[in-house]
Amino acid sequence: MAAKLRVATTSLAGCFGCHMSFLDIDERMIELAQHVEFDRSPITDIEHCGPCDIGLIEGGVCNSENVHTLREFRKNCKVLVAVGACAINGGLPAMRNHFKLEDCLNESYIDGMGLENAQIPSDPELPLLLDNVHPIHEIVKVDYYMPGCPPSGDVFWSFLSDIIAGREPSLPYELVHFD
Amino acid sequence: MSKTITIDGKEIPYEDGQTIMDAAIAADIYIPHLCHDPDYEPHGSCKLCTVNVNGRNCSACTFPALEGQNIINQSADLEQDRKRITQMLFVEGNHFCPSCEKTGDCQLQGVAYYLDMHDNHFPHFFANREMDASHPDILIDHNRCIFCNLCVRASQEKDHKNVFAISGRGMNKHLIVNSITGKLKDSNIHINDHAAHICPTGAILIKRTGYKVPIGERTYDKQKIDAVALAKENKHHGR
Ligand code: SF4
Ligand code: SF4
Ligand code: FES
Numbered sequence: 001m002a003a004k005l006r007v008a009t010t011s012l013a014g015c016f017g018c019h020m021s022f023l024d025i026d027e028r029m030i031e032l033a034q035h036v037e038f039d040r041s042p043i044t045d046i047e048h049c050g051p052c053d054i055g056l057i058e059g060g061v062c063n064s065e066n067v068h069t070l071r072e073f074r075k076n077c078k079v080l081v082a083v084g085a086c087a088i089n090g091g092l093p094a095m096r097n098h099f100k101l102e103d104c105l106n107e108s109y110i111d112g113m114g115l116e117n118a119q120i121p122s123d124p125e126l127p128l129l130l131d132n133v134h135p136i137h138e139i140v141k142v143d144y145y146m147p148g149c150p151p152s153g154d155v156f157w158s159f160l161s162d163i164i165a166g167r168e169p170s171l172p173y174e175l176v177h178f179d
Numbered sequence: 180m181s182k183t184i185t186i187d188g189k190e191i192p193y194e195d196g197q198t199i200m201d202a203a204i205a206a207d208i209y210i211p212h213l214c215h216d217p218d219y220e221p222h223g224s225c226k227l228c229t230v231n232v233n234g235r236n237c238s239a240c241t242f243p244a245l246e247g248q249n250i251i252n253q254s255a256d257l258e259q260d261r262k263r264i265t266q267m268l269f270v271e272g273n274h275f276c277p278s279c280e281k282t283g284d285c286q287l288q289g290v291a292y293y294l295d296m297h298d299n300h301f302p303h304f305f306a307n308r309e310m311d312a313s314h315p316d317i318l319i320d321h322n323r324c325i326f327c328n329l330c331v332r333a334s335q336e337k338d339h340k341n342v343f344a345i346s347g348r349g350m351n352k353h354l355i356v357n358s359i360t361g362k363l364k365d366s367n368i369h370i371n372d373h374a375a376h377i378c379p380t381g382a383i384l385i386k387r388t389g390y391k392v393p394i395g396e397r398t399y400d401k402q403k404i405d406a407v408a409l410a411k412e413n414k415h416h417g418r
Contacts, residue, residue: 085276088297088299089270089275089298091275092275092278095273095278097305098273098307132305135299137299138302142298145297145298147298149276149277176297178276178277178288178291179276179282179283179394
């Protein structure tokens with residue numbers, strides 16, 4: 001049997017919906033496990049990704065840590081895939097781009113309703129927020145895109161089946177949605 | 180004998196005064212388009228209908244059909260150009276489809292799906308654009324306007340009202356409303372006006388109708404835009 005493909009996944013500025021949708025491949029997960037093994041992902045809880053065949057990125061880039069994680073994935077993954085609307089165009093998190101970062105922070109931590117001891121968090125451990133949320137192709141080269149918010153389980157299955165079989169991935173019309 | 184043009188090797192008839200788009204639609208040939216609607220004067224702004232006529236690229240919706248034209252509509256080059264044009268439309272505005280009521284019924288999406296567009300390719304502008312929710316029945320979200328001019332034409336040509344205009348150029352281009360405050364509520368638009376229903380994207384929406392048809396069961400969830408557009412725009416389908 002051919003060596004298993006190594007897959008890493010992560011969520012940047014996303015809601016984990018794409019990861020949840022990945023689980024919607026349901027019992028096909030068992031077949032998938034015969035062809036792939038996971039490197040960094042929520043399943044393995046590994047902190048840094050090593051050399052991989054495929055990197056699946058959910059979410060856009062909203063802070064300095066996202067930039068580092070994304071660059072690490074790009075360096076280590078032969079094929080990098082933008083998964084879902086946030087990775088592809090910033091998605092709903094990018095709706096904050098219409099406002100000043102300061103206003104967003106004030107609204108969340110100072111002026112928001114029912115706040116006690118209001119203050120803007122400033123722990124040095126916290127990653128710095130970027131002015132704007134960016135789609136990942138603005139930071140690194142992306143090889144493939146899986147549209148959707150989130151892409152359905154069938155999109156994950158179709159894409160990974162193509163890669164496993166050594167085919168150029170392509171999505172049938174019914175599976176392409178931007179919502 | 181009727182006059183003919185050739186599209187992708189197929190000879191089709193045309194009449195004097197018809198554009199390439201008119202002749203193509205009548206022959207059930209789909210040329211991707213967004214700013215064109217056969218009920219209105221052609222505008223030629225989106226350039227999605229770019230075809231190659233005897234070696235030169237032209238907009239099918241504005242270019243007259245003429246004897247001896249050899250037209251290429253489907254080629255890898257044109258598909259690529261159209262995909263890039265559509266991607267530019269997406270990055271120029273702010274298209275957050277998951278939060279848009281028009282999703283699934285949106286022609287911009289429909290074209291993107293048809294062109295197998297999965298990403299936006301270009302860096303995003305994330306331009307600051309306004310929303311006008313002042314009118315009791317009609318909403319404008321300028322983030323989704325692609326400047327197709329259809330609402331402008333509908334208001335002038337069918338409603339005879341002149342509610343809309345496009346002002347400014349390039350990056351500063353924007354849709355304006357003809358009222359003393361610039362707000363829709365102070366204009367004379369009415370919910371039954373053609374202009375309120377023509378928008379190909381989710382820029383002009385009728386309030387309280389958004390989720391009557393659930394996401395997943397909408398126009399382009401079920402059918403490709405070529406079939407939808409031809410069925411709607413080609414009068415002989417209705418006969
Ligand atoms: S108008 Fe169309 S393309 Fe724009 S956000 Fe709405 S559904 Fe998406
Ligand atoms: S509001 Fe809609 S119909 Fe009017 S110009 Fe913009 S996209 Fe076209
Ligand atoms: S449809 Fe011809 S330019 Fe828009």
